[in-house]
Amino acid sequence: MIYDHPRAYELACSFRDVSAEVDALRSWAGESRDVLELAAGPAEHAREFARRGVPATALDLSPAMCAYARERGSGLPLEVVQADMTGFRLGRRFDLVITMLDSTAHLMTLDDFVAYLTCVREHLAGGGLAIIEMSHPADRLGDTPRVSNAWTVEKDGVNAHVRWGEPWDELDPITQVVRDRVTIAIDGGEVIEGIVPYRFWTATELTAAIRLTGGLTVEAQYGDFDPEVTLGSPHAWRMITLLRRAS
Template sequence: MFDPIDLSAYADAVLDELASGEPQIDGTILLDLARQTTGSILELGCGYGRITIPLAQRGVQNLTGLELSAPSLAYARQRTGDLQIRWVEADVRDFHLDQQFAFIFARGCVFDFLLTRVDQEAMLACVHEHLSDDGQFLFDVCGTRPDQMIERPEPVPWYTVTHPNGRQIYASGTYEFDHIKQLWIQRCFKRWDSPEGELVQPPWMLTLRYTMPVDLETLLHYNGFVIIDRYGDYEGNPITQENPSHIYLCQKR
């Protein structure tokens, strides 16, 4: 039995979509790999279909999106239209679809939501079960630089967006770190019309686990994967210490 994943940050899929913005799809290694795939494709932690739907709109077929958040998945189904996408409500740590996939991917630091080694290995076991022998697994994690892990006990500005009702939303947040458990804890405050305005929703907390690159290599190796490439962004550039995320392309070993 796993501890529940706190998805309160995604309870309002419209606010999630506003915060996430338009994804980069064209000119990415993800789109290239998806188009090269001749079999079925599975996205883990697909949310409201932010990546899955644009892939389908670009002609990628045989797509399945798996997501734990019921509100996000409901919004994904609402946005699907006539596109042929299979949506599955399930936990990335515990799913069994009786099917194998030629390409599995998780974009958006989905792996970082897994706060323990047991959780991480459970997801990797599910990927291993569902990945075809010659299939590919692509996922990203947040880049980790100790010199940038600075606690912010007071809210700092994050972003400003315009709600469909025409009002401005000002988002700010705090950061803290638990370096024993390797956790990054964020608290978000969204307010109407000004940084001091009325709260749009109750403040939410998001906890992510950061995993150092060498530790991740070890974790992948002992859970049956080999890294065949790594990237510093979805345009396929090499990893540097400045990259905000690290992307791994793996196969079964």
């Protein structure tokens, strides 16, 4: 399983500019007293918040990811919790809750999505903000995907060649689930392979899940971490939604 290899996963995703993305998250959320990252994986965004002095909590279902996040976050104001994002109780609320890198694609049903959003709502302080980064609907519904499924990255002198999905990985038109074949080939001969089920969510389905959950209001939507890029822009490559909990 890909998520049993957190170092390789972090390397594969190292094309992301986490520092710049946290700048954007903070510009939208303001000065948050604390932050919760859900389905955090290696918790790169939570760790970046913690490096900036913002107490952070990272939650993930994978024991390997949690262990890696604890190791990488040692000495920082970071707590790591192993739990399912659809059913957890931490006993406290946060100014900011984030879900990054299309982690909501691991929610396979509408009931799962509502359960996740309910947990988000119940862990947001009054007036708090949730930010959800999802893949752009054009990746599945448009003529040309907004992101590539193959790329090469380099981090700390280590190169990796990544394929996230193959042309023959078909989307089930009934369940809207695709089983992506993932390969991470690291220089030196290590090759990690796995199949990752992903649920494709449309913008209207997201709206329905928010309405069914209640207590959350859509404040804005963007197609990039640059707020000048709207969701409908031809340059949009993500669907980023800001949800505000009532005071």
